[in-house]
Amino acid sequence: MLGLAKYIVSFSLIIFFINSSVASDRKFNLGQIATKEEITGWDIDVRPDGLGAPIGSGTALIGEEIYTEQCAACHGDFGEGADRWPALVGGEGSLASHDPEKTTGSYWPYASTIYDYIYRAMPYGVAQSLSYDETYEIVAYLLYMNDIIEEDFVLSNTNIGQIEMPNRDGFLLPDPRPDIINTQGNPCMKNCQVSTKIIGRARDIDVTPEDDNS
Amino acid sequence: MKKNNKNELSKLKNRNRRELLIGASSVGAVSLAPKNLLSQEANPENLPPNLPEWTQYLGDGVDVNPYGIPSEFEGHVIRRNVEWLTASAESSVNFTPLQDLEGIVTPNGLCFERHHGGVSVINPQDFRLMINGLVDREMIFTLDDLKRFPQTNKFYFLECAANGGMEWRGAQLNGCQYTFGMVHNVQYTGVKLSDILLETGLKDKAKWVLAEGSDSSGMTRSIPIEKILDDCIIAWAMNGEALRPEQGYPARLVVPGWEGNMWVKWIRRLEFGDKPYMTREETSKYTDLLASGKARMFTWVMDAKSVITSPCPEKPILSKGLHQLRGLAWSGRGKIKRVDVSIDGGKNWKTAQLHSPVLSKSLTRFTLPFEWNGEELKLQSRAIDETNYVQPTIDELQKIRGVNSIYHNNSIATWLISKNGKVDNVRLG
Numbered sequence: 172m173l174g175l176a177k178y179i180v181s182f183s184l185i186i187f188f189i190n191s192s193v194a195s196d197r198k199f200n201l202g203q204i205a206t207k208e209e210i211t212g213w214d215i216d217v218r219p220d221g222l223g224a225p226i227g228s229g230t231a232l233i234g235e236e237i238y239t240e241q242c243a244a245c246h247g248d249f250g251e252g253a254d255r256w257p258a259l260v261g262g263e264g265s266l267a268s269h270d271p272e273k274t275t276g277s278y279w280p281y282a283s284t285i286y287d288y289i290y291r292a293m294p295y296g297v298a299q300s301l302s303y304d305e306t307y308e309i310v311a312y313l314l315y316m317n318d319i320i321e322e323d324f325v326l327s328n329t330n331i332g333q334i335e336m337p338n339r340d341g342f343l344l345p346d347p348r349p350d351i352i353n354t355q356g357n358p359c360m361k362n363c364q365v366s367t368k369i370i371g372r373a374r375d376i377d378v379t380p381e382d383d384n385s
Numbered sequence: 386m387k388k389n390n391k392n393e394l395s396k397l398k399n400r401n402r403r404e405l406l407i408g409a410s411s412v413g414a415v416s417l418a419p420k421n422l423l424s425q426e427a428n429p430e431n432l433p434p435n436l437p438e439w440t441q442y443l444g445d446g447v448d449v450n451p452y453g454i455p456s457e458f459e460g461h462v463i464r465r466n467v468e469w470l471t472a473s474a475e476s477s478v479n480f481t482p483l484q485d486l487e488g489i490v491t492p493n494g495l496c497f498e499r500h501h502g503g504v505s506v507i508n509p510q511d512f513r514l515m516i517n518g519l520v521d522r523e524m525i526f527t528l529d530d531l532k533r534f535p536q537t538n539k540f541y542f543l544e545c546a547a548n549g550g551m552e553w554r555g556a557q558l559n560g561c562q563y564t565f566g567m568v569h570n571v572q573y574t575g576v577k578l579s580d581i582l583l584e585t586g587l588k589d590k591a592k593w594v595l596a597e598g599s600d601s602s603g604m605t606r607s608i609p610i611e612k613i614l615d616d617c618i619i620a621w622a623m624n625g626e627a628l629r630p631e632q633g634y635p636a637r638l639v640v641p642g643w644e645g646n647m648w649v650k651w652i653r654r655l656e657f658g659d660k661p662y663m664t665r666e667e668t669s670k671y672t673d674l675l676a677s678g679k680a681r682m683f684t685w686v687m688d689a690k691s692v693i694t695s696p697c698p699e700k701p702i703l704s705k706g707l708h709q710l711r712g713l714a715w716s717g718r719g720k721i722k723r724v725d726v727s728i729d730g731g732k733n734w735k736t737a738q739l740h741s742p743v744l745s746k747s748l749t750r751f752t753l754p755f756e757w758n759g760e761e762l763k764l765q766s767r768a769i770d771e772t773n774y775v776q777p778t779i780d781e782l783q784k785i786r787g788v789n790s791i792y793h794n795n796s797i798a799t800w801l802i803s804k805n806g807k808v809d810n811v812r813l814g
Contacts, residue, residue, distance in 0.1 A: 198583040201533055202526040209525065210517050213654055216595055216605065219663050245472075255472035267678030271789055273669065278680075281663050288665035291603030292502065296475075298601045342672060342682040348793075349688065349774050351781045356722070356773030360734045365778075367730030367763060369801065371812035373559035373698075380467055380563075 215299070217287040221332025224286065227303030228327035231320070234312025237305055241294045250274070250316050260316045266341065276317025280342055282326075282334035286310045307331075461485070464495060465562055475503035476602070478545065480566030483692065483713060484699040488740075489540070489570055489748045493624050496569035498631045499545055502602030505651045509635040514619065518595075518657035521586025528621060528635050534576040537618055539641070540747040542715045544568040544687045546644035546671055549794040552779070556799075556812040561697035564798060564810060568715070570748035573639050575620030578613050578655075591657040595664070596638050599653035606647045607661040608640065612685075616641045619652065642717030642746040643685040644792070646671055676787030687717035689776050690795040691724050691751070691768035702757050702806035710753045712737070716770035721749040723769040728755065730763035730799060730813050731778070737766070745771075762802040763813065780814070 217223045239248065247253045250260030262272025275285050290306045292298050301309070311326040314334065320326070326334075373379060431437035455462065466479035481497040498504075509528045517523040548567035551557045558564050587610075594613050598604035608617070618639040621628060628634040633650025640647045646666055661667070661683075673681040691714035696702050714721045720743055725734040737751040751766070768776040779796035801811040 196521065196586060199534060199580075200584075201530045202524045202584055205515055205517060205523040205525045210515065210523060213515055213597075214517055214656065215603075216597070216656065216662055216664075218658070218660065220660070222658075257472075266674065266680075267676065271674055271678070273674070275669075279665075279669055281668065284663055284665050284668050287605075287662075288669075291605070292601070292665075295473075295502070296601065298502065298603060341679055342668075343675075343679050344682055346681060346684045346686070348684065348686065349772075350785050351775075351777040354775050356769050356775065358725070358734075358767065358769070358775045360725070363732050363734075365731040365813075367732060367813050369811045370814040371555040372801075373556040373810040376555070376557050378467075378469070378557060379559040380465065382461070382465075 215287075215291055217283045217290075217331070219281040219283045219332065221283060221328065221330075224283070224328035224331050225303045226328050227307050228325050229304050229306075229308030229311050230325055231308070231312040231315035231322050234308035234310070234315075237301075238309050238312050241301075242309065245295065250313060259313055263317075263337070266338070274317070275313050276319065276337065278338050278341070280336055280339045282310065282314060282319075282331055282336060285313060286331055459485075462495065464497060465566075467558070467563060476501050478547075478567065480562045481569050482562050482699075483566055483568070483694045484561045484697050486694070487711075487750075489713070489742070489744075489750050490624060491569035491571055491748075493571065493626065493629050493632070496543075496571065496623075496629070496632055497545070497567050499567070499645065500600070500602070500631070501604055502600050504631045505598075505600040506630060507599070507635055507651060512635045514636065514652060515654040516581070516585050516657075517654070519588040519591035519659065520582070520657050521588065522584075524585050526581070531576050531581075531619060531621065531636065534580050536574060537577050538572060538574050539618070539639075540570060540572045540742075540744050541639060541641045542568055542570040542687075542746060542748045543639075543645045543648055544690075544715070544717075546646060546684075546687070546792040549796070549798075550791045552796075552798070553783070553788045553790060553794055556810045559698045559810050561692060561694055561699055561800075565692040567645070568713075568748070570715075571623040572625070573618055573620040574622035574625075575618040575636075575639065578617045578619060579615075581619065582614070587657065590659045593658050593661050595654075595656040595658065595662045596647070596649040596652065597654040597656070598633075598649045599651045604646075604649050604651075604666065605662065605664040606649060606666055607664065608647060610657070612640065612643070640685075642687060642719075644671065644687055647685065671792060673786065673790040673792050675790070684793060687715075688793065688795045689716035689718065689721070689768040689770040689774050690714070691721075691766040691776055692798060693726070693764050693766050693800055696764070696802060696808050697800055698808045698810055701808050702802060704806075705758055706756065708755055708757055710737070710755050710764070712751050712766050713748045714739075714751055714766070714768035715746070715748045716768065716772075716774065717746060718774060719771040720745045721768055722771045722773070724749075724751040725767045725769070726751075726753050727765045727767070728762045731765050731797070734767065757802070757806075759804055759806075761804055763811075764800040764802060765797050767797055779812070 245256035246259050252258030259275050262274045262277030265272045307326045314320045315322050462482050462485040464479040471477040478499045512528045514526045545567035592610050594608045596606050619636055620639045621636045636652055638649040638652050673684055693712040695711045714724045724737045726737050727734045737753040740750040743749050782796050799811050799813050801809045
């Protein structure tokens with residue numbers, strides 16, 4: 172018995188060295204072990220607590236320059252949004268109004284998300300072209316424009332998880348649906364009390380595209 | 386080269402023949418406006434007792450279209466977009482022409498598109514799926530690796546959470562396609578994520594997965610581990626063929642019953658962690674703002690919904706007498722149990738016939754015969770799913786959620802049939 176156990180141990184050790192993983196744990200033996208280098212290249216996300224934030228720092232002062240160069244054409248000099256491109260600044264106090272304006276300042280609950288998103292997706296069409304420092308600088312500029320930090324505040328990987336965003340408590344969890352009056356699968360079938368008056372027609376609003384090449 | 390010339394020649398020949406017969410305007414991919422369908426008329430020379438051209442002369446041989454395309458007379462069956470909705474076509478959406486489809490399968494080329502950074506073009510040899518974070522082994526899989534796992538084949542609907550989003554405040558867009566068309570239903574072939582995880586192992590602390598796309602928007606969403614282990618798939622095929630580029634070729638995530646944005650296309654990475662990642666898509670977008678100014682977050686399930694696909698604004702009633710009302714119903718919580726139809730704006734309801742297959746988290750087809758004698762009708766449909774959830778009215782939704790939610794409008798729509806047979810999207814109240 173003892174001999175057999177020893178045999179099994181040394182056998183799996185051999186497999187371990189061949190595959191550089193414990194092959195016996197793997198059901199199908201498909202795929203490759205990822206190297207540190209491969210993971211570092213692709214693992215770019217940053218979590219609210221700052222986990223994943225790459226080493227770097229920047230201030231709004233420098234951020235303004237890069238923003239003007241690389242972002243303002245679409246998002247406006249002051250983040251107000253040019254044409255139909257999204258606004259990034261403003262909208263404070265508008266969320267409960269008829270026309271809420273959701274921006275990084277008025278709506279986004281975490282500063283980490285601004286860093287994560289800009290680094291991965293902006294400038295639009297040239298993704299992942301900013302350096303870590305440039306990204307911190309631009310995020311600092313947006314936070315400054317939204318009156319969340321001072322102009323000379325040094326934003327970095329060590330404090331991005333601690334920035335207090337104005338709408339941090341603006342979100343409700345968990346999902347309360349189904350949230351409508353529960354008729355338990357037996358809704359009214361006959362002579363139901365509903366208003367059937369027409370109060371609006373899409374035709375009158377007239378925003379429906381028309382096929383014009385016929 | 387030679388073969389192409391031959392194709393061109395035979396196309397030209399056919400074209401000339403057809404132009405003679407039906408006039409130049411019907412040739413090619415010309416899209417017909419719904420209004421023109423009303424005036425489409427038959428050519429008497431093709432009707433009995435006459436012999437049509439196609440009965441006398443040879444048609445095209447094989448291979449004129451090595452990959453077949455729909456009949457030229459179906460040129461109006463296309464995806465359409467609403468240009469004023471978005472600033473750029475690379476971050477935009479178009480809509481499935483539900484009004485022209487039958488059964489429950491959406492043809493691949495008609496599945497609506499939603500991109501945030503355009504369509505990535507990826508050689509399948511260059512595809513890699515990385516799995517990292519709280520797993521026993523951080524690993525990388527090629528497409529070929531994925532295809533060697535046990536396979537799964539499942540029909541699922543995919544609906545954008547913003548489907549019907551323009552209709553919160555009132556009837557805005559006059560079409561079935563524009564108000565309900567951000568949904569499609571295909572059969573996916575792929576590998577269950579729970580099987581892939583047998584290979585990587587999973588640490589006890591892993592509670593969330595970050596799914597990340599390789600497109601230029603780096604699409605990212607957090608998904609709870611229970612859902613990943615329950616029924617999520619990495620799919621490489623739809624309706625029997627490779628995914629279309631615009632649907633994530635060569636591989637995408639399938640998250641059955643949950644909002645389309647989570648079904649990350651061009652998938653490149655799954656990171657396992659102990660907390661949600663709070664990406665831009667699940668904070669700035671895909672959160673449901675209530676009248677109070679607070680917003681619901683992580684509202685993943687697509688609640689039960691239905692739509693009458695004919696008649697509808699694009700499908701007016703052309704004659705009196707018997708018609709088959711057709712529609713689709715679906716629920717992210719399971720199977721559709723029943724669909725009721727009203728012709729008087731919701732006062733009285735009749736139960737429609739469901740057509741098999743009735744599958745969980747899949748579009749389900751319903752029909753109901755009805756007589757039309759030129760009177761005004763207010764058509765509505767109401768889905769009930771196997772959890773006994775009843776599709777709500779817009780009133781019921783607005784009372785609880787206000788009008789600024791954008792997402793998750795699964796309310797009952799009303800199609801007004803006028804005395805001339807035209808159909809309009811209207812709001813009752």
